[in-house]
Amino acid sequence: MIKLLRIKSSSRTEFVDITVGVQRLVAESGVRSGVCYVYAPHTTSAITINENSDPNVGRDILKELNKVIPFDDQYGHSEGNSAAHIKSSLMGVSKAILVEDGRLALGTWQAIFFCEFDGPRDRRVQVKVMAG
Amino acid sequence: MIKLLRIKSSSRTEFVDITVGVQRLVAESGVRSGVCYVYAPHTTSAITINENSDPNVGRDILKELNKVIPFDDQYGHSEGNSAAHIKSSLMGVSKAILVEDGRLALGTWQAIFFCEFDGPRDRRVQVKVMAG
Amino acid sequence: MIKLLRIKSSSRTEFVDITVGVQRLVAESGVRSGVCYVYAPHTTSAITINENSDPNVGRDILKELNKVIPFDDQYGHSEGNSAAHIKSSLMGVSKAILVEDGRLALGTWQAIFFCEFDGPRDRRVQVKVMAG
Numbered sequence: 589m590i591k592l593l594r595i596k597s598s599s600r601t602e603f604v605d606i607t608v609g610v611q612r613l614v615a616e617s618g619v620r621s622g623v624c625y626v627y628a629p630h631t632t633s634a635i636t637i638n639e640n641s642d643p644n645v646g647r648d649i650l651k652e653l654n655k656v657i658p659f660d661d662q663y664g665h666s667e668g669n670s671a672a673h674i675k676s677s678l679m680g681v682s683k684a685i686l687v688e689d690g691r692l693a694l695g696t697w698q699a700i701f702f703c704e705f706d707g708p709r710d711r712r713v714q715v716k717v718m719a720g
Numbered sequence: 721m722i723k724l725l726r727i728k729s730s731s732r733t734e735f736v737d738i739t740v741g742v743q744r745l746v747a748e749s750g751v752r753s754g755v756c757y758v759y760a761p762h763t764t765s766a767i768t769i770n771e772n773s774d775p776n777v778g779r780d781i782l783k784e785l786n787k788v789i790p791f792d793d794q795y796g797h798s799e800g801n802s803a804a805h806i807k808s809s810l811m812g813v814s815k816a817i818l819v820e821d822g823r824l825a826l827g828t829w830q831a832i833f834f835c836e837f838d839g840p841r842d843r844r845v846q847v848k849v850m851a852g
Numbered sequence: 853m854i855k856l857l858r859i860k861s862s863s864r865t866e867f868v869d870i871t872v873g874v875q876r877l878v879a880e881s882g883v884r885s886g887v888c889y890v891y892a893p894h895t896t897s898a899i900t901i902n903e904n905s906d907p908n909v910g911r912d913i914l915k916e917l918n919k920v921i922p923f924d925d926q927y928g929h930s931e932g933n934s935a936a937h938i939k940s941s942l943m944g945v946s947k948a949i950l951v952e953d954g955r956l957a958l959g960t961w962q963a964i965f966f967c968e969f970d971g972p973r974d975r976r977v978q979v980k981v982m983a984g
Contacts, residue, residue, distance in 0.1 A: 589753065590820050621853065623889060623982065625755060627818055629827025631771040636941045639895040644928035645937050652927075652938050656788060656920055663784075664776035674781050677768040681830075682816050684946050686891055686980050688854050693978060695893025698945075714825060716818050718755065718852035720982035721885065722952050757887060759950055761959030763903040788920060795916075796908035806913050809900040813962075814948050846957060848950050850887065850984035 591616075591715045597707035601654060601675075603636075603646035604702040610685075610715055611692055617717035622687045627714040632672035632706035634679035635713070640699035653678070672706035679703055687717060723748075723847045729839035733786060733807075735768075735778035736834040742817075742847055743824055749849040754819045759846040764804035764838035766811035767845070772831035785810070804838035811835055819849060855880075855979045861971035865918060865939075867900075867910035868966040874949075874979055875956055881981035886951045891978040896936035896970035898943035899977070904963035917942070936970035943967055951981060 593609045606626075614624050626635050639645040653675050663670035685700070686693040694700075702713055725741045738758075746756055758767050771777040785807050795802035817832070818825040826832075834845055857873045870890075878888055890899050903909040917939050927934035949964070950957040958964075966977055 590818050590825055623980070625816055625818060627816075627825075629825070629830060631769075631777070631827065631829045637895075637945050638937055638941050642929055642931070644930070645895070645934065648927045648929050648934040649938050649941055652921060652925065652934075655925075657784060661784065661787075663780045665774055665780050666776070667774070670777065670780040670784075673770055673777050674784050677770050677781055678810060678942060680812060680815075680944060681769050683944075684816060684889055684891075684948060686854050686889060686978055693854055693891075693893070695895065697895045698893060714818055716755070718850075718982075720852070720984070722950050722957055757948055757950060759948075759957075761957070761962060763901075763909070763959065763961045789916060793916065793919075795912045797906055797912050798908070799906070802909065802912040802916075805902055805909050806916050809902050809913055810942060812944055812947075813901050816948060846950055848887070850982075852984070 593713040595702050595711040597704035597709055600707055601650050602704040602707055605640050605699050606702050607699045610700050613715045614687055614692055614717050619687055619717045619719045620690045622719040624685045624687050625716045626683050626700055628681040629714055632669055632676055634676045634681055634703040635683045636679050636701050636703055637698050639697045641697055669706045675705045725845040727834050727843040729836035729841055732839055733782050734836040734839055737772050737831050738834050739831045742832050745847045746819055746824055746849050751819055751849045751851045752822045754851040756817045756819050757848045758815050758832055760813040761846055764801055764808055766808045766813055766835040767815045768811050768833050768835055769830050771829045773829055801838045807837045857977040859966050859975040861968035861973055864971055865914050866968040866971055869904050869963050870966050871963045874964050877979045878951055878956055878981050883951055883981045883983045884954045886983040888949045888951050889980045890947050890964055892945040893978055896933055896940055898940045898945055898967040899947045900943050900965050900967055901962050903961045905961055933970045939969045
């Protein structure tokens with residue numbers, strides 16, 4: 589079964605740490621060993637896994653992405669958010685994290701982030717845990 | 721079992737919407753709940769998930785990628801298609817989409833695209849649906 | 853069960869071909885049909901799938917990534933390795949490859965690479981094979 593996390597982003601571009609919410613759904617699933625899928629069903633956001641110890645890491649990633657993919661660059665898409673679509677495809681909407689002993693097998697410094705590229709908005713993240 | 725979609729790209733770089741073909745294979749698998757893997761077994765193409773309502777979105781993504789990763793940039797690879805290899809790694813060849821009620825659990829605006837970066841060519845996409 | 857591959861990188865940025873090691877773990881798992889997850893539990897490395905026939909392909913990918921995401925760019929993160937974190941998120945730490953007839957269903961020219969972006973270091977890669 590697919591479970592949903594609800595997210596309310598507050599900026600145009602923003603990283604929201606969803607590790608605790610995903611871990612809670614892993615625990616609720618009762619799965620001890622398997623895979624956890626985290627999926628953003630939007631076209632201007634993404635999921636990434638990176639460091640959350642220093643919040644500057646997320647800020648640096650966003651700043652550099654916003655520099656490499658400018659908000660305005662003679663895009664053809666009329667809604668004015670082409671940069672957000674491009675960043676979504678570069679970072680990817682679908683990630684899989686292994687599960688062991690009923691917990692996400694993340695590295696010591698890894699956290700799971702919802703990446704907002706066209707906020708602020710109300711967003712959803714799909715989470716599914718499969719045993720195996 | 722791995723199923724194959726056959727694709728014939730018609731440009732050097734191009735997005736081909738494969739959502740209908742993938743959904744057909746999900747239906748044929750009989751899986752009601754699980755995960756669908758979509759995988760490009762090539763080194764100069766990729767799979768991405770993004771909007772297909774306005775075809776300008778795909779064009780903007782390609783145009784910007786082709787600008788950030790130039791076709792020619794003193795690359796060492798003698799086949800002359802290094803830019804295509806780089807774009808393949810940036811976008812990724814392997815994606816997983818959740819399946820519920822026998823259908824791909826895509827967001828409202830999401831479609832699955834085969835990304836051609838070194839066409840035109842005959843290409844294959846692997847699709848596998850796992851229950852769980 | 854999660855299996856580990858141990859890697860010792862020897863440069864600041866480097867691609868290490870881990871295909872043989874992953875294939876060995878697939879064989880040892882006894883799984884004939886399923887999915888193999890390859891996951892880097894670090895925040896300054898990644899996993900990618902690309903050509904290994906000409907080693908210039910990996911070098912071109914690294915050279916271009918290092919150009920698009922400069923090592924120094926007024927980053928806020930005090931450890932001085934923000935570029936490595938950014939490249940990790942762009943390439944992605946988690947990949948899935950299909951398994952058929954007890955073997956990785958890679959394309960003819962595809963290999964699996966561990967991407968070092970902040971070496972040299974001792975690294976680990978998680979590998980898990982699920983039947984289905």
